[in-house]
Amino acid sequence: MTVMPILDLTPDQLLTTTRSVRRRLDLTRPVEREVLVDCLRLAQQAPSGSNRQGWHFVVVTDAGKRAALADLWRRGAERYLAMPSAVGAGASGDPEHDAQMARIRASVGHLVEHLHEVPVHVVPCIEGRTDQRPMPSVAQSSTWGSIAPATWS
Numbered sequence: 001m002t003v004m005p006i007l008d009l010t011p012d013q014l015l016t017t018t019r020s021v022r023r024r025l026d027l028t029r030p031v032e033r034e035v036l037v038d039c040l041r042l043a044q045q046a047p048s049g050s051n052r053q054g055w056h057f058v059v060v061t062d063a064g065k066r067a068a069l070a071d072l073w074r075r076g077a078e079r080y081l082a083m084p085s086a087v088g089a090g091a092s093g094d095p096e097h098d099a100q101m102a103r104i105r106a107s108v109g110h111l112v113e114h115l116h117e118v119p120v121h122v123v124p125c126i127e128g129r130t131d132q133r134p135m136p137s138v139a140q141s142s143t144w145g146s147i148a149p150a151t152w153s
Contacts, residue, residue: 054146
């Protein structure tokens with residue numbers, strides 16, 4: 001296993017560089033309440049369909065609940081990685097592409113092994129159901145398209 005240095009990044013640096021540093025983040029570093037509040041405040045500024053913000057966030061700090069969430073995520077990740085179409089599941093014939101897919105797969109594996117150690121999980125939650133509304137595909141796209149920018153904020 002390759003040991004990579006831990007980077008001390010500002011929130012802005014983290015949000016703009018996560019694709020290249022996922023495995024080097026200190027996943028166990030405590031997160032101060034002020035940082036969480038600031039992140040949630042920024043997330044509320046993200047655009048949403050009709051400015052509705054039909055979503056909210058659940059902040060999970062309890063170790064047992066974080067472990068249970070990590071287990072759910074791990075089971076989903078393992079099922080995904082077992083699929084023939086999963087990222088990096090097969091060789092494409094392009095060595096650069098295959099190397100990048102192997103790095104992404106290793107990053108997912110790292111998270112599978114360490115997600116339970118993360119001190120805070122912030123879970124985005126959609127309010128209500130979108131599959132039972134008129135024009136469910138439109139409701140799905142506008143709802144999920146609305147929470148994605150808030151989640152990334």
